[in-house]
Amino acid sequence: MQQPKKIIDMHTHIFTLKYLPVYGAIKSYVPKVPDNTAKAIEKIFLYITRSSFLNNTKQEEYPFFEVEKNELEFDFLLEQDDNTIISTFVDSLHDDLLNVIFSDKYIQKAILEVEDDEVDKQYMNQIQYDEKSEVIKWYLLKRKLKKLLNIVLKGFYFFKWFLFMTKSEKSIYTKLVKRYSNTTKFVFHMLDGYEAFNDTIYTKGNPTYYKIEEQIQRMKKMVELNPNLIGFLPFNPFRDNSLKLIDKYIGFEGFKGVKFYPSFGYKPYDRENISLKVNKSIIELYDFCLNKNIPILTHCTPDGFQSQPYGENNSGKNCNPKYWEELLSIPKYNRLKICLGHAGGVDGWFDEFDETSDEVFIGTTLSNGEVVYPYAKKVYELCVNYPNVYCEVGFLSHIYHENPNKIKNYIKRLTYIFKQEENEDIKDYKFSDKIMFGTDWHILYNHGIQDNYDKKYIEIFNKNEYLKKHIDKFFYKNAEKFLDIKL
Ligand SMILES: [Zn+2]
CATH class of the missing domain: 3.20.20.140 (Metal-dependent hydrolases)
Structure with a gap:
């Protein structure tokens, strides 16, 4: 050859x-997404987007997204269906980053608007009585974050x-x-x-x-x-x-x-x-x-x-x-x-x-x-x-x-x-x-x-x-x- x-x-x-108008792109491609939800999704995306230090040899300044550490794993993840990607993605988020995400007012509001299902309700009940309520609360929040991402991103072309x-x-x-x-x-x-x-x-x-x-x-x-x-x-x-x-x-x-x-x-x-x-x-x-x-x-x-x-x-x-x-x-x-x-x-x-x-x-x-x-x-x-x-x-x-x-x-x-x-x-x-x-x-x-x-x-x-x-x-x-x- x-x-x-x-x-x-x-x-x-x-x-x-x-470098892109993330909010605008989401609103254009999934117009049914409410404005505040689109804003919340933009914020989540921007929180997880890394930047390079361009003045020295250090590779990243935002090493939160653990999945990326293994390049093959990241490529493999992109080949999965949207549900799997979202679920793996949320599970891989560093606790520090989750803290930042859950204290963001747009994201809090958007998560509150996600409807509770039976499982959510059970967890909420447990939180009231269980001494491990912090762990359960954390689990519930992650569960809701997954649902939020699913609602918006499943229909998102990009x-x-x-x-x-x-x-x-x-x-x-x-x-x-x-x-x-x-x-x-x-x-x-x-x-x-x-x-x-x-x-x-x-x-x-x-x-x-x-x-x-x-x-x-x-x-x-x-x-x-x-x-x-x-x-x-x-x-x-x-x-x-x-x-x-x-x-x-x-x-x-x-x-x-x-x-x-x-x-x-x-x-x-x-x-x-x-x-x-x-x-x-x-x-x-x-x-x-x-x-x-x-x-x-x-x-x-x-x-x-x-x-x-x-x-x-x-x-x-x-x-x-x-x-x-x-x-x-x-x-x-x-x-x-x-x-x-x-x-x-x-x-x-x-x-x-x-x-x-x-x-x-x-x-x-x-x-x-x-x-x-x-x-x-x-x-x-x-x-x-x-x-x-x-x-x-x-x-x-x-x-x-x-x-x-x-x-x-x-x-x-x-x-x-x-x-x-x-x-x-x-x-x-x-x-x-x-x-x-x-x-x-x-x-x-x-x-x-x-x-x-x-x-x-x-x-x-x-x-x-x-x-x-x-x-x-x-x-x-x-x-x-x-x-x-x-x-
Ligand atoms: Zn091009």
Whole structure:
């Protein structure tokens, strides 16, 4: 099997829960959870999330979560059902931490609101008469905590991912490097969800535990400690000083680009509302990046971590690559350096493919006669039509699909594209010069597909000669061009 000479992973994350608006995420994904309960869950999560000491060699400053001591045990735990995870998790909490948790007023209130069942009532009776009542009280509280977590987290889509992110930055980084030991450089992306999630009486803007500049400074230290990291700074058009912060830190060698995240409720280009403040900020970012030759990586699939995940207002729709096309078709912006993350998503790439038809991607005809195509089609077109548009293949979960036809279709499609490029000169730019390797690790933990993403792609690129000849471009040479670095 041919191996790539080097590997750049274009898409990773090493942030912890203290970098995310936990409350907002819970309220968005499980709207039925009362505000104070969501706040209590946020507090529990933040209490257990560790931080790394970034100024000295000590690994953690918050060694409460005992389960993590054994890495395999932690991974094994994430594979269990939600009930087992919650129960093991609460049982593993250190008494000191439980004391902190049970003295928190939000958590106390939320626990009181959990309905008593027969067993709870029995314990409560015993507490009144038994001399060991302290022990029983403790047991009862833990039991109630488990019930509370079950009520909220059973329906919470990102439960496993969030639990993984209770690790510290260093511990997350160590795990990444250990699991992907053949990777030369890891490009990590930051997210800024401030003001993206719905406000309630409990929050203003949905702040994170670490304020944004502290997040950037902590990530800067991580890069200083680990030169195999390359950072992409978060952009947030709802934040007044977002571009200023980017300007302040982009000069640091370890930060090479900007992460753009339309799933948090804004469009890459919104022609109808161009005079709105948020859209002006976005255009300012493009002017800035164009001037300084800074690459942007944008989330480009309708699925993922959205601030509004449901219904008509699903903010994932903002990721549609058609908006990038509208921007890129303006002459001033057609040389902007953009990487379309996730290559548009699994739809399209893994669907049936008929090599004899002219169409690489198959559309669906709606009842009104309109044909709609998956994002993948537009991603491909933008890559071959514009000089500096790239894409990356992180979180294409179908490479693990149990139906072998899914991956066969994907290989067939890529082969067809690469083969066609050898014979024809119709395309301005070649897709084989634009597609890049990426994983989207650590969100892969949410779906249990965190391991061997690189090996899967090495296998894919060894399937035939057309793919094999592009293996180095796919794994690092295209990324070198995009990032303007030389390994
Ligand atoms: Zn990601």
